[in-house]
Amino acid sequence: MSEATSRPGRRVTLGDVSKAAGVSVMTVSNVVRGKTELVKLETRKRVEAAIAQLRYRPNISARSLRLSTEHSVGIVISDSDPAFLTDPFISRLVSGLSNHLSKVEYTLDIQGIAPERFESATILRKVGNGALCAILCGPTSLRRKNLGYLQRLGQPVVVFQEAFASPSPDVALVRQDDASGGALLGKHLVERKVRSVVFLRPALDWCAVEQREKGFRSAINEVASNISIATMLVPSEGFDDVQAVVKDALSRNRPDAIVAATDMMAVAVLKTSEILGLRVPADIMITGFNGFDVWRYTRPTLTTVLSPAYEMGQFAGEMLVQRLDSGAFAKRSVVFPVALQVGEST
Amino acid sequence: MSEATSRPGRRVTLGDVSKAAGVSVMTVSNVVRGKTELVKLETRKRVEAAIAQLRYRPNISARSLRLSTEHSVGIVISDSDPAFLTDPFISRLVSGLSNHLSKVEYTLDIQGIAPERFESATILRKVGNGALCAILCGPTSLRRKNLGYLQRLGQPVVVFQEAFASPSPDVALVRQDDASGGALLGKHLVERKVRSVVFLRPALDWCAVEQREKGFRSAINEVASNISIATMLVPSEGFDDVQAVVKDALSRNRPDAIVAATDMMAVAVLKTSEILGLRVPADIMITGFNGFDVWRYTRPTLTTVLSPAYEMGQFAGEMLVQRLDSGAFAKRSVVFPVALQVGEST
DNA sequence: TTGAAAGCGTTACCAC
DNA sequence: GTGGTAACGCTTTCAA
Numbered sequence: 164m165s166e167a168t169s170r171p172g173r174r175v176t177l178g179d180v181s182k183a184a185g186v187s188v189m190t191v192s193n194v195v196r197g198k199t200e201l202v203k204l205e206t207r208k209r210v211e212a213a214i215a216q217l218r219y220r221p222n223i224s225a226r227s228l229r230l231s232t233e234h235s236v237g238i239v240i241s242d243s244d245p246a247f248l249t250d251p252f253i254s255r256l257v258s259g260l261s262n263h264l265s266k267v268e269y270t271l272d273i274q275g276i277a278p279e280r281f282e283s284a285t286i287l288r289k290v291g292n293g294a295l296c297a298i299l300c301g302p303t304s305l306r307r308k309n310l311g312y313l314q315r316l317g318q319p320v321v322v323f324q325e326a327f328a329s330p331s332p333d334v335a336l337v338r339q340d341d342a343s344g345g346a347l348l349g350k351h352l353v354e355r356k357v358r359s360v361v362f363l364r365p366a367l368d369w370c371a372v373e374q375r376e377k378g379f380r381s382a383i384n385e386v387a388s389n390i391s392i393a394t395m396l397v398p399s400e401g402f403d404d405v406q407a408v409v410k411d412a413l414s415r416n417r418p419d420a421i422v423a424a425t426d427m428m429a430v431a432v433l434k435t436s437e438i439l440g441l442r443v444p445a446d447i448m449i450t451g452f453n454g455f456d457v458w459r460y461t462r463p464t465l466t467t468v469l470s471p472a473y474e475m476g477q478f479a480g481e482m483l484v485q486r487l488d489s490g491a492f493a494k495r496s497v498v499f500p501v502a503l504q505v506g507e508s509t
Numbered sequence: 510m511s512e513a514t515s516r517p518g519r520r521v522t523l524g525d526v527s528k529a530a531g532v533s534v535m536t537v538s539n540v541v542r543g544k545t546e547l548v549k550l551e552t553r554k555r556v557e558a559a560i561a562q563l564r565y566r567p568n569i570s571a572r573s574l575r576l577s578t579e580h581s582v583g584i585v586i587s588d589s590d591p592a593f594l595t596d597p598f599i600s601r602l603v604s605g606l607s608n609h610l611s612k613v614e615y616t617l618d619i620q621g622i623a624p625e626r627f628e629s630a631t632i633l634r635k636v637g638n639g640a641l642c643a644i645l646c647g648p649t650s651l652r653r654k655n656l657g658y659l660q661r662l663g664q665p666v667v668v669f670q671e672a673f674a675s676p677s678p679d680v681a682l683v684r685q686d687d688a689s690g691g692a693l694l695g696k697h698l699v700e701r702k703v704r705s706v707v708f709l710r711p712a713l714d715w716c717a718v719e720q721r722e723k724g725f726r727s728a729i730n731e732v733a734s735n736i737s738i739a740t741m742l743v744p745s746e747g748f749d750d751v752q753a754v755v756k757d758a759l760s761r762n763r764p765d766a767i768v769a770a771t772d773m774m775a776v777a778v779l780k781t782s783e784i785l786g787l788r789v790p791a792d793i794m795i796t797g798f799n800g801f802d803v804w805r806y807t808r809p810t811l812t813t814v815l816s817p818a819y820e821m822g823q824f825a826g827e828m829l830v831q832r833l834d835s836g837a838f839a840k841r842s843v844v845f846p847v848a849l850q851v852g853e854s855t
Numbered sequence: 856t857t858g859a860a861a862g863c864g865t866t867a868c869c870a871c
Numbered sequence: 872g873t874g875g876t877a878a879c880g881c882t883t884t885c886a887a
Contacts, residue, residue, distance in 0.1 A: 174577070174636060174663075176864055187874040192866065203872060218661060223637035224579065225864035227570040228879045231520070235618075245608055246819055248600040249801075258592040261621055268631050270618050272581075274611050275604065285614050290520060291569035315564060402805050430806045437808060455595075459748050460776045462783060462808075473592055522880055533858045538882065549856065571880035574863045 175219045184213035195221055223270075235270035236260070236483055237292035239284045241300050241309070243367055244399075247275035251426070252453050252472045253298065256323065259476025260296065267484055278367075281309045287316065294319040294483040300369045310334070319486045321479045324371045329495040335486075337479050339499045341371045344468035345378030347503040348422060348450050351466070353383060355448060355509055357419035359391045361412060363405070363432065364424040366396045372424045375452055379422060393418070397428065405431035413439055417447060420509070426451035426458065429465055433508065448509040463507030471499045521565045530559035541567055569616075581616035582606070582829055583638035585630050587646050587655070589713055590745075593621035597772070598799045598818045599644065602669065605822025606642065613830055624713075627655045633662065640665040640829040646715045656680070665832045667825045670717045675841035681832075683825050685845045687717045690814035691724030693849040694768060694796050697812070699729060701794060701855055703765035705737040707758060709751070709778065710770040712742045718770045721798055725768060739764070743774065751777035759785055765794060766855070772797035772804065775811055779854065794855040809853030817845045 177188045177195070184191065186206060193201045194210040202210070213219075227233045238257065240247050248254050261271045274286045278301035286292065297313055297320065299306040306325065313320045314331050324338045352360060362379060364372050376394065383390050395412060398404045405428050409421070413436070421436075423429035429451030433443060441447050443463055451458060454467030478497065486492045523534045523541070530537065532552060539547045540556040548556070559565075573579045584603065586593050594600050607617045620632045624647035632638065643659055643666065645652040652671065659666045660677050670684045698706060708725060710718050722740065729736050741758060744750045751774050755767070759782070767782075769775035775797030779789060787793050789809055797804065800813030824843065832838045 174864090177866095178864080188864090189866080189874060190872085193873090196866085201872070206872080218663070220634060220636045220662075222574070222864055223635050224570040224573040225879090226866075228568070228574055228863090228881090229865045229867085231879060233570065246601050246604040248594055248604045248607075249597060251595060254594040254600050255592050257619075258594045258621065261594075261619055262591055265620050265622070265631060270631065270637060271620070272616050273603075273607055273619050274617070275607055276611070285611060285616065288566060289569050290566045291616060316566075317564070402802055427806075434806055434808055456748055460773075460780055462780055520880090524880080534880090535858060535882080536856085539857095542882090547856070552856080568880055571863090572882075574865085574879090575881045575883085577863060 174222070175217045176222070177219075180210065180213045180217055180219050183217060184210045186210060195219075232487070233291065233293040234268060235272060235292045236264055236294045236296060236480070237272040237274070237286040238296040238298075239281070239286055240273070240275045240298045241278040241281050242275055242298075243277055243300075245275070251455050251457070252470060255455065255470075255472035256298075256476040259473035260480045261476070263477045263480030264484075269480075269484065278305060278309075281305075282312050287312070292318075293487050294321075296321045296323065296479055296483070298323045299325060300367055302368050303370075306368075306370065319483055319492070321483060323475065323479070324369070326370055326374060332491065332495065335482055335492045335494065336496045337475055337482070337499075338371070338497075339470055339472075339475065339501050341374035341501070342378030344452065344501040344503075345375040345380075346382035347468060347501075348452075348466075349379045349382030350386070351503060351505065351509065352420050352422070352448065352450070353386050353390070355420075355444075357390060357448065359418040360393070360420045360422055361418045362392060362394045362422045362424075363397060363408070363428060364394065365400050365428070366398050375424060400425060400428055402431050406435045409435045410439065413441070413447075417441075420448035420450065422450050424452055426454050426465065426467055429467065429508075430457060430461055433461055433465070444507070444509050450509060454504055458504060458506050461506075461508070466506040466509040467504050469502045469504050471501070475499055520568070521563045522568070523565070526556065526559045526563055526565050529563060530556045532556060541565075578833070579637065579639040580614060581618060581638045582610055582640045582642060582826070583618040583620070583632040584642040584644075585627070585632055586619070586621045586644045587624040587627050588621055588644075589623055589646075591621070597801050597803070598816060601801065601816075601818035602644075602822040605819035605824075606826045607822070609823045609826030610830075615826075615830065624651060624655075627651075628658050633658070638664075639833050640667075642667045642669065642825055642829070644669045645671060646713055648714055649716075652714075652716065665829055665838070667829060669821065669825070670715070672716055672720060678837065678841065681828055681838045681840065682842045683821055683828070683845075684717070684843075685816055685818075685821065685847050687720035687847070688724030690798065690847040690849075691721035691726075692728035693814060693847075694798075694812075695725045695728030696732070697849060697851065697855065698766050698768070698794065698796070699732050699736070701766075701790075703736060703794065705764040706739070706766045706768055707764045708738060708740045708768045708770075709743060709754070709774060710740065711746050711774070712744050721770060746771060746774055748777050752781045755781045756785065759787070759793075763787075763793060766796065767793065768796050770798055772800050772811065772813055775813065775854075776803060776807055779807055779811070790853070790855050796855060800850055804850060804852050807852075807854070812852040812855040813850050815848045815850050817847070821845055
């Protein structure tokens with residue numbers, strides 16, 4: 164038991180280990196980094212024993228500083244909901260990203276922020292990550308502004324779910340094909356012979372939701388110009404807000420179908436309809452979007468569009484690590500396909 | 510436009526700014542850190558202009574190294590589900606933690622890991638955070654081992670949802686009162702005059718689930734010793750697994766109530782029961798746990814126990830920052846109360 | 856009010 | 872095989 168163990172308040176460093184093992188810091192560094200060919204076996208054993216005894220752990224800040232490269236990625240999620248991780252799309256995306264990064268010994272920093280305050284995110288104002296990811300929301304002009312801010316950071320960035328073109332070689336865009344998803348739902352409802360539809364979306368703008376509506380509308384207009392499509396805005400995706408809007412809408416005249424922008428909203432619509440005594444799908448059809456498991460849990464099961472959120476997160480992680488290693492993104496735009504999941508609600 | 514702007518591949522440093530502004534690095538540093546009383550107004554303006562022009566951002570690694578203190582917290586979440594953030598309890602907890610840390614300019618590092626591989630988490634093997642949080646799962650012996658590992662790290666740690674006593678002044682425990690939650694459900698079902706109950710839990714051990722069952726059983730045994738309680742294990746919390754187990758159970762003899770360890774499981778039970786033609790609650794009662802919004806979305810609405818997950822995350826953030834500032838935890842154990850939410854399913 | 860120097864823990868480079 | 876030295880970007884300390 165050497166005296167180095169008892170130094171209070173100070174973290175154990177390479178120097179401490181080197182003293183304990185009676186070698187130089189470089190030798191310890193070589194052992195820590197697995198450069199075993201540079202160290203004699205006997206020396207290595209001694210060093211490893213000292214490391215274990217002193218419970219040495221390498222200091223990431225010092226390594227990053229020395230190497231001018233951080234093995235870490237940050238993600239900024241702009242959302243007006245403080246519980247920004249509860250959205251099933253976001254939680255899967257972040258899980259996939261996190262798991263890939265962990266696999267290659269990268270760290271993930273995460274921060275949620277209100278869209279208006281985007282630029283003030285700590286993660287963006289200080290340099291602490293080798294690369295960044297972002298999810299934007301709010302009006303197109305604000306999203307464009309925030310994208311510009313990201314671009315000027317001069318770091319590799321992956322932006323999710325935006326339909327903008329990549330503005331610079333350091334910004335890559337990863338999204339799912341929401342327009343096609345909307346179109347799939349549109350065609351499906353045409354087959355189901357609807358005459359009038361309400362598209363229900365949250366007041367807060369998300370590019371993905373816009374794309375869904377756009378794809379939905381054009382698919383329907385292409386085939387049947389006599390189908391009426393109305394858009395209704397809901398203040399938030401919460402249960403009460405959705406219920407209030409739907410109740411109000413249904414009390415006037417009933418559409419043949421309600422197309423909700425997300426699964427959570429669709430479930431609220433489903434429940435509201437049944438409370439009002441409507442049978443689904445006989446009296447009214449209902450669809451969701453970004454179904455993961457939710458669609459199976461309802462009765463009737465929900466027609467929705469399946470999202471590859473987890474895979475998108477994973478893939479973004481791969482892109483970023485590859486970019487950091489090779490110096491350039493292999494692709495500046497990636498679009499993941501989505502799939503229609505027909506349930507009993509249509 | 511100075512030549513400093515065009516240096517490629519190199520990040521802008523205080524030195525670059527100082528040259529551009531014609532002052533020393535210390536002056537720039539003072540401006541960056543808001544020590545305005547140390548800098549003449551005119552000088553400050555000049556420095557601020559240079560900072561904006563060069564898009565200088567402070568380097569966190571360098572600051573951490575110099576100050577030997579990191580303004581960041583890491584959280585390790587042990588879970589066998591790769592999409593570890595989809596659990597509503599976890600996503601709320603992490604959101605609350607993240608938001609509090611953002612408010613005080615701290616960073617949050619996040620990593621999910623299989624319980625068996627806990628000690629290999631990058632976030633634990635390297636020093637990169639000033640403090641840590643952890644959520645454990647798996648058999649008690651494994652959780653105890655992992656807790657020991659955390660303790661020996663010699664850093665401030667908050668562990669969530671464990672009933673162990675704090676093993677050292679540097680380890681604080683934050684949990685909700687799951688035993689009382691279980692007891693509340695037990696008493697409620699006694700009032701509802703059940704005679705037989707099945708407690709449904711995932712095969713993967715979580716301390717919180719154990720506590721729920723313990724509290725539930727003792728509350729019932731205290732009042733009515735003639736009520737039978739059986740425990741059933743489900744391989745995973747997924748829909749198919751829950752459905753298979755419940756179908757099998759109900760095909761033999763039907764309990765008066767099924768008490769599910771989580772809301773997601775409860776919803777699966779609800780749906781399975783209705784598929785089997787059972788009316789809820791007339792034929793069978795169903796309860797969940799950790800209800801957030803889910804309970805309102807089902808038909809009938811779900812009887813459950815409300816969890817303060819978001820607040821627990823926030824509070825842990827406060828504890829950690831206070832610990833880092835003051836040198837000692839004010840409290841080494843905090844228990845949050847839970848509340849019974851009676852729905853239509855009982 | 857401003858500046859120069861030392862040092863945080865690590866690694867690349869070059870001697871031995 | 873091993874070790875000394877310099878440097879990464881920043882802030883504390885002390886001097887001007």
